[in-house]
Amino acid sequence: MGVKVKGVKQVARKVNRAIDNIQERKVVRALTSAMIIGGSQAAIYTPIDTSYLINSQFREIVINGTRITGRVGYTASYAAYVHDPSVPQNFRRSTAQKEFLTKGFEDERELIDRAIAREMSL
Numbered sequence: 001m002g003v004k005v006k007g008v009k010q011v012a013r014k015v016n017r018a019i020d021n022i023q024e025r026k027v028v029r030a031l032t033s034a035m036i037i038g039g040s041q042a043a044i045y046t047p048i049d050t051s052y053l054i055n056s057q058f059r060e061i062v063i064n065g066t067r068i069t070g071r072v073g074y075t076a077s078y079a080a081y082v083h084d085p086s087v088p089q090n091f092r093r094s095t096a097q098k099e100f101l102t103k104g105f106e107d108e109r110e111l112i113d114r115a116i117a118r119e120m121s122l
Contacts (some may be wrong), residue, residue: 010038026122029119032059034116035059035070037112038104039057039072042105044095045101046096047082072105082100083098085099096111103107
C-alpha cells in the first residue's frame with residue numbers, strides 16, 4: 001500500500017534555498033571579519049598628516065552571482081601616490097610604511113585565516 005505525498009520537490013527546493021542563504025551569510029560574515037582585521041592593521045601603517053587619508057578608509061562587499069568579493073581601500077585621491085613604493089617620502093608617524101594596505105593584510109594573514117575558518121565552521 002503506497003501513500004502519495006505531494007510537495008516533496010517544493011520542500012527540497014526550499015531546504016536547498018535555506019542552506020544556500022545560510023552559506024552566503026557565513027561567507028559575508030567571514031569576509032567582513034577578514035576585512036576588519038586587515039584594515040585595522042593597515043590603519044596602523046597608514047601615514048597620518050591631516051588624518052584625511054586614514055579617515056577615508058572604506059570596506060565594501062560585492063555579490064555578483066556566485067562570486068562574493070570584499071574590498072578595502074581609501075577614497076582619498078592621493079592614497080595611491082602615498083602607497084606607491086617608488087615615490088620617496090618621509091613620514092612623521094613612526095609606524096607609517098609604504099604599501100601600508102598590502103602589508104597590513106600580509107602581516108595579519110594567520111589571524112585572517114583563523115577568523116575565516118571560525119566563521120565558516122559556525
